[in-house]
Structure formats: C-alpha cells, structure tokens
Amino acid sequence: MACNGYAPYCGDNAQNGSEECDDGDDDDADYCRNNCLLGICHDGVRRTDLGSSHPLYEECDDGNVDNTDSCVDECKIATCGDQHTRLGFEDCDDGNVITEICDYGLTECTVCNSTCENSAGATSYCGD
Numbered sequence: 001m002a003c004n005g006y007a008p009y010c011g012d013n014a015q016n017g018s019e020e021c022d023d024g025d026d027d028d029a030d031y032c033r034n035n036c037l038l039g040i041c042h043d044g045v046r047r048t049d050l051g052s053s054h055p056l057y058e059e060c061d062d063g064n065v066d067n068t069d070s071c072v073d074e075c076k077i078a079t080c081g082d083q084h085t086r087l088g089f090e091d092c093d094d095g096n097v098i099t100e101i102c103d104y105g106l107t108e109c110t111v112c113n114s115t116c117e118n119s120a121g122a123t124s125y126c127g128d
Contacts, residue, residue: 004085010022010034010036011024011026011034011036011047012120015036019036019037019100020032020037020038021036021037021038022036027049028045028095029046029047029048030048030049030050032045033045034047035078035089041056041058041061041074041075042061042063042065042075043061043063044061044062044063045061046058046059046060046061046075047061048056049066053073058075059071059075059076059077060075060076060077061075067084067112068084068087068116069086069087069088070086071108073083079080080093080097080114080115080116081093081095081096081097081116082095085097086116087115089116090116090117091112091116091117091118092112092117092118093112093116094112097114097115099111099112099113099114099121100112100121101118101121101122101123101124102121102122102123102124104124104125105125105126106121106123106125107123107125108120108121108123109121
C-alpha cells in the first residue's frame with residue numbers, strides 16, 4: 001500500500017505492475033485503453049488520436065482478423081484493390097483496379113476487372 005493510503009490502480013496515471021500503460025484519462029480510443037493495455041489494431045476500439053498519415057492510424061477496428069468483412073486486418077476499410085475479397089460485395093480482388101488482359105495466345109479467359117468483378121479479359125493471339 002502506498003504511503004498516502006491508496007494502492008496503485010489502473011487509471012491513476014502511473015504505470016504499475018502488469019499495466020502496459022496508464023494515461024489516467026477515460027478516453028478509451030487513444031494509445032492507452034481504459035484497461036491499461038495499449039490500443040492496437042484488432043482490439044475492437046478504433047484509435048482516434050492519430051492522423052491518417054500515421055502508420056498506426058485505424059480507419060476501423062472491428063476486433064477481428066477477418067479479411068472478408070468491411071474492415072480488413074490492417075484496420076483499413078475494405079475497398080476494391082486491397083487484395084481482400086469482400087464477401088457479398090466483390091467477386092475477386094487482385095490488388096489493383098486494372099482490368100487485366102488474357103495471356104498471349106488465349107482466345108478467352110476470366111480476369112478480375114477494375115470494379116472487382118469477374119469479367120472476360122481482352123485477348124491477343126496470332127491471327128487475331
């Protein structure tokens with residue numbers, strides 16, 4: 001017990017024991033959660049204390065690592081071209097928004113188009 005009669009506790013603005021941090025505030029969306037654990041991607045709370053250019057900035061945080069939902073594992077909002085196929089919204093996602101062409105010589109193929117839908121690719125072959 002401390003000399004002032006109070007034992008250390010999470011939220012006292014002093015990092016003690018197993019606390020990863022203790023900023024003493026009640027803002028659960030900053031670097032230090034209210035449970036004295038560091039705010040990280042996948043903890044279910046979107047950090048709001050960082051600007052969008054910061055490498056730890058979270059656009060979303062749904063508390064899971066499921067890359068087929070609206071928030072992908074980098075805590076970014078799912079978009080066409082992010083290399084993650086969002087179920088019910090995208091047929092495919094090859095990491096870009098370019099409609100590819102078929103390999104030379106093929107007379108037909110399916111590619112992922114610029115809106116993350118499967119579509120017929122452009123062909124080129126000898127005699128076309």
